[in-house]
Amino acid sequence: MNYTYRIYPTTDQQALMLEWLETCRRLYNRCLRDLKDWIASRKCSLYSCSLNREYIMSPDILFPSYLEQKRQLTQWKKTNPHYKAVHSQVTQDCVKRLHNTWEAFKTKKFGFPRFKKFGRYQSFLFPQFAKNPIQGNVINLPKIGFVEINQHRPIPEGFNIKGVRIVSRARGTVWYAVVTIQCDVKVPAPLPFGRGIGIDIGLESFLVTSDNLRIEPARFFRELQGRLKVLQRRASRKKKGGKNWELAQLKVARLHHQITNARKDFHFQTSHQLCDQADMIFVEDINFNMTARGFLGKQMLDGGFGQFRDLLSWVCWKRGKYFAQVDHKYTSQVCPECDAHTGQKELRERVHHCPECGYKTSRDHASGRVILNRGLESVVPMDCRERKPSAECVLPGIAISR
Numbered sequence: 001m002n003y004t005y006r007i008y009p010t011t012d013q014q015a016l017m018l019e020w021l022e023t024c025r026r027l028y029n030r031c032l033r034d035l036k037d038w039i040a041s042r043k044c045s046l047y048s049c050s051l052n053r054e055y056i057m058s059p060d061i062l063f064p065s066y067l068e069q070k071r072q073l074t075q076w077k078k079t080n081p082h083y084k085a086v087h088s089q090v091t092q093d094c095v096k097r098l099h100n101t102w103e104a105f106k107t108k109k110f111g112f113p114r115f116k117k118f119g120r121y122q123s124f125l126f127p128q129f130a131k132n133p134i135q136g137n138v139i140n141l142p143k144i145g146f147v148e149i150n151q152h153r154p155i156p157e158g159f160n161i162k163g164v165r166i167v168s169r170a171r172g173t174v175w176y177a178v179v180t181i182q183c184d185v186k187v188p189a190p191l192p193f194g195r196g197i198g199i200d201i202g203l204e205s206f207l208v209t210s211d212n213l214r215i216e217p218a219r220f221f222r223e224l225q226g227r228l229k230v231l232q233r234r235a236s237r238k239k240k241g242g243k244n245w246e247l248a249q250l251k252v253a254r255l256h257h258q259i260t261n262a263r264k265d266f267h268f269q270t271s272h273q274l275c276d277q278a279d280m281i282f283v284e285d286i287n288f289n290m291t292a293r294g295f296l297g298k299q300m301l302d303g304g305f306g307q308f309r310d311l312l313s314w315v316c317w318k319r320g321k322y323f324a325q326v327d328h329k330y331t332s333q334v335c336p337e338c339d340a341h342t343g344q345k346e347l348r349e350r351v352h353h354c355p356e357c358g359y360k361t362s363r364d365h366a367s368g369r370v371i372l373n374r375g376l377e378s379v380v381p382m383d384c385r386e387r388k389p390s391a392e393c394v395l396p397g398i399a400i401s402r
């Protein structure tokens with residue numbers, strides 16, 4: 001579990017932390033360079049073999065794995081004072097981060113790790129703490145010292161601090177400490193019980209539940225987006241790299257930060273509102289990244305639905321409510337009353353009208369109910385689910401044998 005606290009480093013501390021980030025970024029890119037070179041040297045493109053640039057590497061050189069690069073890091077530290085200046089576990093974690101990305105690319109079909117541009121490496125992690133680093137209103141970070149922290153909520157009893165990630169936002173002017181805490185006792189996941197609702201995440205409204213509750217996107221987003229546009233236009237007129245440009249960029253970054261926070265807050269409030277109403281919550285298992293790239297475009301990204309679903313599942317867990325995702329296919333093409341397929345609806349068609357049973361409601365509401373039905377089907381207790389098909393299967397079999 002992660003708790004995020006705002007921290008207020010002094011100017012010197014900020015400069016030091018920014019330097020660390022830059023060192024980590026270079027280390028990350030250097031390791032990635034080695035990784036890429038190794039892969040390129042082992043590739044044989046038979047028909048497009050270029051004569052002027054082939055990577056040739058001795059076959060004895062091992063694949064630059066995490067352990068291998070960690071070993072090299074100790075060598076580099078002897079010659080490079082920058083690497084030495086950063087806390088050793090932080091640099092090790094930097095190498096690990098690259099290899100996590102690499103593993104995700106291999107196993108989960110995520111993107112190939114990319115080089116990080118200046119300013120795009122925004123956090124570093126202290127993976128271990130022997131004892132609680134937070135004392136009162138300061139946090140004691142190795143090699144950085146005591147940093148003022150706003151501990152707006154205490155760390156619960158019985159939890160240990162596992163690691164602290166320092167995050168820089170808004171061009172290094174706003175800093176956070178993300179504290180990972182761990183409890184020795186394992187909390188079981190909530191079991192399905194009680195009243196359920198299905199949630200259709202939509203375009204017109206932010207979401208619609210199976211009870212036909214509509215939640216609209218918060219209005220201030222529009223205003224903030226408008227202001228963002230103005231600032232961006234202003235920033236684009238400044239001469240790149242100049243002092244005014246830097247200031248304008250900072251303003252844009254701060255507003256972005258404000259929008260992100262406002263959105264997260266809205267998502268939290270909505271999650272709690274939904275948890276107030278039901279004991280089981282079902283949502284679709286849409287891959288929002290894919291949808292955002294496609295026809296729905298910016299609106300989808302704007303809503304941050306992926307983040308909302310993650311937060312919702314977390315809030316459900318915390319409040320002991322059951323959360324599950326159901327198959328999203330054809331939710332808008334099935335009638336919630338009689339299960340009939342009503343065929344594909346156009347995007348602009350906002351009403352569900354079933355030709356079979358005459359059920360009529362808004363399109364989003366119908367999808368919400370379909371999601372609820374599917375969710376309830378998925379949580380039917382095991383013994384009931386097994387009994388039903390076996391009874392159906394055995395009887396006709398006996399009939400035939402006679």
Ligand SMILES: [Zn+2]
Nearest residue numbers: 335338354357
């Ligand atoms: Zn129907």
